[in-house]
Amino acid sequence: MKLHAIIVNLFFLLGYTYSSSNFVDTNINYIDSVIKNIKHFNETSIPNVSSDSSIADTIGYKLEIDSAEVIIKKNLKLLNLSSPINYEYNPYVLESINRYLVKDKNLIPKMLSLSEHYFPIFEQQLDRFQLPLELKYLAIVESSLNPNSVSKSGASGLWQFIYSTGKEYGLNVTSYIDERKDPLKSTIAACEYFTYLFEIFDDWNLVLAAYNGGPGYVKRAMIKYDVDNYWDLRKHLRKETQGYVPTFFAISYLMNFHKEYNISKIDINLNFADNDTISFQRQVPFYLLKDRFCIDEEIIYYLNPSLKKGLALPNDPIFLPNDVIFDIVRNEKYFYEYLERVNKKEILVNEKRQIYVVVKGDCLSTIARNHNLKVKDIMDWNKLDTDRLAILDELILYIPINNE
Known part of the structure; x- marks a missing residue:
């Protein structure tokens, strides 16, 4: 009973x-x-x-x-x-939250660690543009805080700008640099784009949908179906955009309430806080920094994802660990002397000097291609003013060791 x-x-x-x-x-x-x-x-x-x-x-x-x-x-x-964004509870949001608690449960611990480096950059710019600080979570949705992330459509960087939109918002893309991957510059561009989208939609949920699907696409759908609310519009949108706002809500939720689910950050073995910027008077290859200051090239690449060719460009700030910057500043005079001697080939780093004897059928382009070199470099090294060669001519080549 x-x-x-x-x-x-x-x-x-x-x-x-x-x-x-x-x-x-x-x-x-x-x-x-x-x-x-x-x-x-x-x-x-x-x-x-x-x-x-x-x-x-x-x-x-x-x-x-x-x-x-x-x-x-x-x-x-x-x-x-606590936010201007309307965080609404519904079955779609619940489903997304549960997905990150079960199927994609390994994402949040990593994001908690990486956010310690990237979120201060995001928050500073979002605050400067007077935008909701919660928009920082969108970079997790877009790229999982991976500045080297590239989508199938060619969108790149933390905020996943396509080439044309990146150029429109001042992000420079050349053979040497891709500023879509620059954490600070791409965040400024994202803030400008958020501001533009909010001027159009005056609703943050629609701004999020437009960031994914494009403002023109979302605006046309609103007019076609005569709705001005994301949740009413959602069923008329593409599948990816249907899931975009619920995913953003889920990421926001778990980044704020992760402790209630016993989720904690993982160690990623990178001390992001202990670095600063320095610029050089001339172009500096990463391998020379590695050779002179005992820094792993992977760390330089990770701290400077926008640099494509392993080169620190003249007068362009580069992130390095503070202890390396201290050593560079303390030995600046000797470092530039060393750099000059390397450029003159008086000192060889990661390469060896080789005498190549020209044989029948050779031309500069084939010699350069066979040794993974540039024709211009071969001409400079040998002070050639023409690309014409004669059999038994001797050419000085500087072969990168990793080309062997």
């Missing part, structure tokens, strides 16, 4: 939860205690009542789900109160 009384009481509570979410918030502990009592009676008092056990287990599972959803609703309300 006690078991049946408890179950009746529990059904009453369950029915009440659907009419009052506040009731669930204040009485969830009591409901949990009722479940424990049911399990206790199943295990000890009435071991043979299989139907009662099945009912109790079903109710317990239902309450566990309801409890999780109540927590998500409550936390989204807190997030909504």
